[in-house]
Amino acid sequence: MALPRGARSPYIVDITPLKRQPGKQRPFDATLAPPDGVALETAEVRATELRFDLQLEVAGEELIAQGVIDIGWRGPCRRCLEDQDGATTVEVQEIFQKAPIEGETYPLDEDQVDLEPMVREVVLLNMPVAPLCRVDCPGPDPDRFPTSVVPDPEPDDAAQPPADPRWAALAELTFDDT
Ligand SMILES: [Zn+2]
Numbered sequence: 001m002a003l004p005r006g007a008r009s010p011y012i013v014d015i016t017p018l019k020r021q022p023g024k025q026r027p028f029d030a031t032l033a034p035p036d037g038v039a040l041e042t043a044e045v046r047a048t049e050l051r052f053d054l055q056l057e058v059a060g061e062e063l064i065a066q067g068v069i070d071i072g073w074r075g076p077c078r079r080c081l082e083d084q085d086g087a088t089t090v091e092v093q094e095i096f097q098k099a100p101i102e103g104e105t106y107p108l109d110e111d112q113v114d115l116e117p118m119v120r121e122v123v124l125l126n127m128p129v130a131p132l133c134r135v136d137c138p139g140p141d142p143d144r145f146p147t148s149v150v151p152d153p154e155p156d157d158a159a160q161p162p163a164d165p166r167w168a169a170l171a172e173l174t175f176d177d178t
Helices: 016-020 116-126 165-177
Strands: 012-014 026-032 045-059 062-076 083-097 112-114
Touching: 016 045, 045 116, 062 116, 083 116
Parallel strands: none
Antiparallel strands: 012 112, 026 045, 045 062, 062 083
């Protein structure tokens, strides 16, 4: 859900108290809706709820965020296509810097840090690409997903070796009798 105009993102944290006490950890524990658009489009898996249990700490010119993110997600089982709810727990240790290194660290402002780019990346990298509702999921229920999903098996006749013409004549007689 988009934030109302002017509202502060819940992922933006004021770091001035941390800068006054370098080395002191400050918790970031919250349960939040995922940032907009956090979904794996190919697999239709999307994050539903994120639970953070992080510690933020200023060390020198950097901010370190470490702890655990629980990613709640929902997406279709890759075999039976039923929507599944699941959770994935990820341990993170990320560094935020004024001059971030592309692909390694995240940006840090003078007085605040926006955790959202890190959260977005961690979530997208750790959601299951192809969930299974259970390891022995048998696949689509033929009663509910008929021929549109599962092709009809070959008729039995086609799977058998060509009939001996002598028996074919007999089979025909039998067929005509019924
Ligand atoms: Zn399934």
